Amino acid sequence: MGKTTTSVNLAADLAGRNYRTLLIDLDPQGNAATSIGADRYQEGKTTSYDLLFGSPEKLETILHEKSGLNLLIGNVSLIRADLDLLKLGEKRDTALRDSLRPHLHNYDFVIIDSPPSLGILTLNILIASHSVVIPIQGEYLALEGLSMLLDTLGEITTTHNPGLEVLGCLVTMIDLRTNLAQQVVADVRSHLGDRVFQTLIPRTVRLSECPSHGQTIFEYDRWGAGARAYDALTNEVLERLSMPKKNESKKEAKA
Numbered sequence: 001m002g003k004t005t006t007s008v009n010l011a012a013d014l015a016g017r018n019y020r021t022l023l024i025d026l027d028p029q030g031n032a033a034t035s036i037g038a039d040r041y042q043e044g045k046t047t048s049y050d051l052l053f054g055s056p057e058k059l060e061t062i063l064h065e066k067s068g069l070n071l072l073i074g075n076v077s078l079i080r081a082d083l084d085l086l087k088l089g090e091k092r093d094t095a096l097r098d099s100l101r102p103h104l105h106n107y108d109f110v111i112i113d114s115p116p117s118l119g120i121l122t123l124n125i126l127i128a129s130h131s132v133v134i135p136i137q138g139e140y141l142a143l144e145g146l147s148m149l150l151d152t153l154g155e156i157t158t159t160h161n162p163g164l165e166v167l168g169c170l171v172t173m174i175d176l177r178t179n180l181a182q183q184v185v186a187d188v189r190s191h192l193g194d195r196v197f198q199t200l201i202p203r204t205v206r207l208s209e210c211p212s213h214g215q216t217i218f219e220y221d222r223w224g225a226g227a228r229a230y231d232a233l234t235n236e237v238l239e240r241l242s243m244p245k246k247n248e249s250k251k252e253a254k255a
Contacts, residue, residue, distance in 0.1 A: 002135040002172030002201060003027075005211075006233075007113035008035045009226075010133075012216040013234040015069035018246040019108040024048050025074035026096075026125060028081075032113045033073040037214025038064035040075045049077040051099050052124075053084060074113070078121070085120045092120060093160065097128035108243075118152060126153070127160050131167035131241070136188060138174030138181045138203070143188065167240055170233065172201040199232040 025032035210220035
């Protein structure tokens with residue numbers, strides 16, 4: 001659904017604009033690390049599992065820094081996170097929020113790549129977050145689970161995190177040359193209105209290729225359709241959050 005692709009490239013674009021940005025990978029597959037060329041199994045470095053269950057001060061040992069972007073990797077150790085969170089008793093739902101709190105002053109943005117399913121770890125992410133971006137694949141079946149997800153977010157807002165907001169729904173992997181894709185976009189906008197970002201992320205070969213090269217789309221194909229789309233998304237995110245714009249160090253003239 002474009003979850004990791006969006007997390008990585010949005011974080012990279014914000015860092016490229018001189019925002020202090022931390023990307024936390026809480027998906028056991030650890031694809032965010034691969035996508036920026038980091039070794040998710042490097043010994044002696046802090047992982048997102050350590051953030052949850054280790055010493056919070058260890059967050060200062062960031063695994064990977066790239067063009068101003070800090071990454072806290074995830075790997076297979078997160079497979080047991082839901083079970084380990086259950087052992088924390090009353091603190092099981094707020095472990096991530098409590099661990100992050102001492103470090104938030106160091107960053108303008110903390111972007112979290114979540115697991116693909118709703119569990120205790122995902123609940124921790126939603127309780128710790130201020131805003132949610134929901135990627136929706138540009139296909140009909142992807143719409144079926146959207147209303148259920150929005151209902152779940154509504155319940156979490158009511159019971160756990162009243163400050164949580166849906167920043168926007170992002171249609172990804174879209175090919176507007178097909179009638180079906182155009183209908184999907186029309187349906188999403190009809191049901192959700194302004195909650196849907198104006199930006200559409202296209203289905204491109206370059207976006208599919210860049211993780212295998214350990215590069216963000218801005219490194220791999222800076223002037224392509226994918227990079228332009230994520231640039232536009234970043235502009236929308238900043239506007240919706242009423243964030244001041246900064247000097248954009250990576251927007252250089254094309255050679």
